Amino acid sequence: MSDIRNIVILTGAGVSAESGLATFRGPDGLWEGHRVEDVCTPEALARNPDLVHAFYDARRAKLGEVQPNAAHHALARLDAEWPGELLIVTQNVDDLHERAGATRLLHMHGELKSALCAACGTRRRWEAPMGDRPPCPACGKPRLRPDIVFFGEMPYQMERIDAALGRCDLFVSIGTSGAVYPAAGFVRTARHYGAWALEMNLEPSAGSIYFSESRMGPASELVPAWVKEVLGDRLA
Ligand code: BV8
Numbered sequence: 001m002s003d004i005r006n007i008v009i010l011t012g013a014g015v016s017a018e019s020g021l022a023t024f025r026g027p028d029g030l031w032e033g034h035r036v037e038d039v040c041t042p043e044a045l046a047r048n049p050d051l052v053h054a055f056y057d058a059r060r061a062k063l064g065e066v067q068p069n070a071a072h073h074a075l076a077r078l079d080a081e082w083p084g085e086l087l088i089v090t091q092n093v094d095d096l097h098e099r100a101g102a103t104r105l106l107h108m109h110g111e112l113k114s115a116l117c118a119a120c121g122t123r124r125r126w127e128a129p130m131g132d133r134p135p136c137p138a139c140g141k142p143r144l145r146p147d148i149v150f151f152g153e154m155p156y157q158m159e160r161i162d163a164a165l166g167r168c169d170l171f172v173s174i175g176t177s178g179a180v181y182p183a184a185g186f187v188r189t190a191r192h193y194g195a196w197a198l199e200m201n202l203e204p205s206a207g208s209i210y211f212s213e214s215r216m217g218p219a220s221e222l223v224p225a226w227v228k229e230v231l232g233d234r235l236a
Contacts (some may be wrong), residue, residue, distance in 0.1 A: 004196075004230070006085035008161075008168040009075065010186055014175020014202060018069045018092050018220045019063065025177055032059075041150050054132040055145040060112040060127070064095055071174065071219035072100035074227040079104050081231055087164045091176060091183050093148055108155040108183065114147035123147055155182060165189045171197045172226075175219050178205035187211060200226065 013023035024031050031039070032055070038044050039055040068076075079086055079102045088105045092099055093112045097105050110116075115126035115136075120140035126147075133142040149155050165171070171190035178184040187197050187210045199211040200222040208214050215222050 004084070004170045006164070006168045007078075007082065007087075007170045007230075008164050008186070008190065008195075009086070009088045009174065010176060010183060011075075011088065011090045011097070011170045011174045012183075013092060014177075015071050015075075015090075015219045015223070016066075016069075016092055017175065017202075018071070018218060019066045019094075019096055021059075021066055021092075021094055023095075023175075023177075025179065036151060036160065040148070041152055045145060045150070052146075053129070055127040056112065056148065057131050059093075060129070060146075063112060066094075066096070068096040068100035068225065069220045071223035072096045072102070073225040075174075076101035078227045078231065085164070085167065087161075089161055089164075089183075089186070091180070106160065107156050108149070108157060108161060110146070110148040110156065112146065112148070115144045116144050116147040117141065117143055119143035123130060125215075152195025158182065161186070162189070165195075166193050168193070168195045170230075171195045173197070173199045173201070173205070173211070174223060175201060176205060177201075178207035180191050200225070 017023050022032050026054055034055060039052050046054045075088060086104050088097060088102055089108055091109050093110055095113055113125060113127060115124050118134035119141040120139040122136060124137055130144050134144060135142055165186055168190055171187060173187060184207055187207050191197055191210060197211045199208060199214040
């Protein structure tokens with residue numbers, strides 16, 4: 001690991017699974033009892049806003065019941081101690097990475113604790129439900145929506161992500177099925193620019209063949225061990 005300077009880490013729902021948050025592609029393929037197209041598209045929000053708000057209100061409320069796990073804490077430690085560039089790009093909309101202390105962090109699919117006004121475009125930190133159509137703090141219109149990237153919408157900060165992928169020597173993917181793009185394509189971009197690519201997941205992802213190395217197992221075990229390895233603290 002001595003020639004590693006810049007690291008990009010992609011996380012998915014698997015990093016929060018051991019904290020008690022549901023992943024997207026469980027055995028029944030449903031997402032907390034819903035089909036993705038019924039709760040995570042702009043059309044769904046227009047067609048059935050009550051269902052979409054109820055889905056996201058329930059997930060936002062759940063955040064108060066869960067804690068970061070050892071994987072989140074290990075990544076926060078790496079973030080604090082790594083001397084080179086480091087960027088955690090999370091597909092997750094929970095706040096567990098930041099609650100563990102991560103700061104060099106980017107939510108490419110948005111955040112449950114952020115509200116976006118569909119009328120005026122204002123974003124605000126938000127903890128309350130939206131199902132009762134609260135007024136936008138900026139324009140007063142009852143047009144708040146979850147600040148979440150739905151299918152068919154452009155993920156956030158893609159230029160920043162692409163720049164980091166072009167500079168990274170190590171790309172690490174943790175707890176994601178590699179089913180959703182553009183996140184699922186990041187490993188190929190990183191490899192194209194010469195990075196080593198490590199995958200840590202409970203089972204092989206759809207993009208396993210693109211990784212230099214795959215470690216299978218629970219994130220709460222694999223990630224702390226890997227962070228110790230990359231920080232070189234074999235004794236700690
Ligand atoms: C876009 C919202 C374009 C937040 C999400 C055909 C081909 C290619 C692409 C497409 C296509 N048709 C449509 C597309 C585009 C589409 C897409 O990729 N569709 C897929 C289904 C084919 N993508 C989009 O629409 C994206 N936008 O392309 O925009 C564009 C261009 C110009 C202008 C405008 C637009 C937007 C995608 C974002 C959608 N929003 N979430 C929320 O509600 O949460 S996606 C959602 O699923 C998550 O955010 C996450 O990104 C994604 C994947 O989930 P994972 O995190 O991987 O979770 P999953 O359950 O799948 O897997 C968990 C893994 O963890 C498993 O492998 C499991 O084994 C492992 N695990 C479990 N427990 C543990 C564990 N690992 C370790 N330890 C454990 N304990």
